[in-house]
Amino acid sequence: MITPSMRKYIAFIAALAIFCSCGEYNKVLKSRDVNYRFDYAKRAFNEKKYVNAATVLTDIITPLRGGPKGEEALYLLAMSHFENKDYLNSGLYFKTYYQRYPRGKYAELARFYGGYGYYLDSPDPQLDQSATVKAIEELTGFLEAYPKSDRVTVAQNAIFELQDKLTLKELQNAQLYYNLGNFLGNNYEAAIITAQNAVKDYPYSKYKEDFEMLILKAKYQEARQSIDEKRADRYRDVVDEYYSFINNYPDTKNRKEADNIFKIASKHVKD
Numbered sequence: 240m241i242t243p244s245m246r247k248y249i250a251f252i253a254a255l256a257i258f259c260s261c262g263e264y265n266k267v268l269k270s271r272d273v274n275y276r277f278d279y280a281k282r283a284f285n286e287k288k289y290v291n292a293a294t295v296l297t298d299i300i301t302p303l304r305g306g307p308k309g310e311e312a313l314y315l316l317a318m319s320h321f322e323n324k325d326y327l328n329s330g331l332y333f334k335t336y337y338q339r340y341p342r343g344k345y346a347e348l349a350r351f352y353g354g355y356g357y358y359l360d361s362p363d364p365q366l367d368q369s370a371t372v373k374a375i376e377e378l379t380g381f382l383e384a385y386p387k388s389d390r391v392t393v394a395q396n397a398i399f400e401l402q403d404k405l406t407l408k409e410l411q412n413a414q415l416y417y418n419l420g421n422f423l424g425n426n427y428e429a430a431i432i433t434a435q436n437a438v439k440d441y442p443y444s445k446y447k448e449d450f451e452m453l454i455l456k457a458k459y460q461e462a463r464q465s466i467d468e469k470r471a472d473r474y475r476d477v478v479d480e481y482y483s484f485i486n487n488y489p490d491t492k493n494r495k496e497a498d499n500i501f502k503i504a505s506k507h508v509k510d
Contacts, residue, residue: 264291273302277312284315293319310336314345318352326356326370330377347381351390354378358397364408371401406444409437413450417457427461430454452493455480459500462507474507 267279276295284292296316303309317332333353337346354377361371378394378401385391416430434450434457441447458480462473481501484491491497 267295273299274308277303277308280312280315284319287322289319289322292316293323310340310343310345313339314343314349317349321352321356324359326360329353329356330373334377347385347388347390350377350381350384351388351394354381354394355397358401361401361404364404364411368405368408371404374398375401375405402441403445406437406441406446409433409441410446410449410453413437413453417453417460420460421464425461427457427464430457431461448488448491448493451484451487452491452497455484455497455500459504462504471507474504477501477504478508 263279264283267276270276276299280292280295280299283289283295293316296312296319300309300312300316303312313332313336317329317336320326320329320332323329330353333349333356336343336349337353340346343349354374357370357374357377361374362368375398378398381388381394382391382398388394413430413433416426416433419426421427431454434454437444438447438450444450455477458473458477462470462477465473478501481497481504484497485494
């Protein structure tokens with residue numbers, strides 16, 4: 240049983256440890272001994288004090304560059320930012336590492352974690368996808384450089400997930416155009432082009448059926464609201480699109496809606 244006096248003693252020891260730790264950190268920051276600061280940074284990293292490690296390493300990577308400790312210092316700096324979930328800076332330092340030390344001890348890990356950090360930083364589809372694109376680029380580079388790495392499966396799965404996110408964003412864009420209809424122009428055409436480009440760019444996406452159904456619906460709406468001179472030709476295009484869609488997805492959940500579109504469109508294309 241822990242007595243009140245024992246609790247006070249434990250609290251005192253903990254406070255003393257924190258004080259000593261902070262005291263050493265401040266001493267390191269003021270020191271001009273690069274090797275001493277490097278040793279502290281390594282220890283801080285191992286103790287999961289990543290902010291301390293990153294702060295110290297940022298100051299010493301330049302003087303250590305070219306020496307025996309420069310390579311490790313740069314990698315630890317990148318990993319410190321990674322562990323801090325600062326994936327933008329970690330990616331920049333990882334890239335600096337593998338470009339500076341293409342055959343270095345940590346080159347494979349640097350290429351992997353650089354890309355994987357951008358993957359972790361990838362936002363929801365409705366937001367800017369710069370990090371997503373960067374993640375795909377870096378992870379693809381990793382796979383090309385290390386095709387036999389034991390991290391290949393993780394990288395591939397991350398790329399597939401990221402591509403699905405980009406595809407979903409395109410689907411949302413195409414759906415937005417469709418919803419706008421003829422507001423301030425022919426947005427159905429924009430929906431069709433956006434969806435067709437996405438199918439071309441991501442032919443194996445899990446959203447491919449959704450794109451193709453949206454194309455069918457947009458072509459139908461475009462035909463339905465066309466001027467007389469264009470209506471017949473556009474309905475023929477709808478019928479062709481229907482046959483293509485049903486051929487690709489005979490058991491589609493959208494069968495009833497697709498059949499209704501075909502039924503209406505076929506009435507306008509009689510010879």
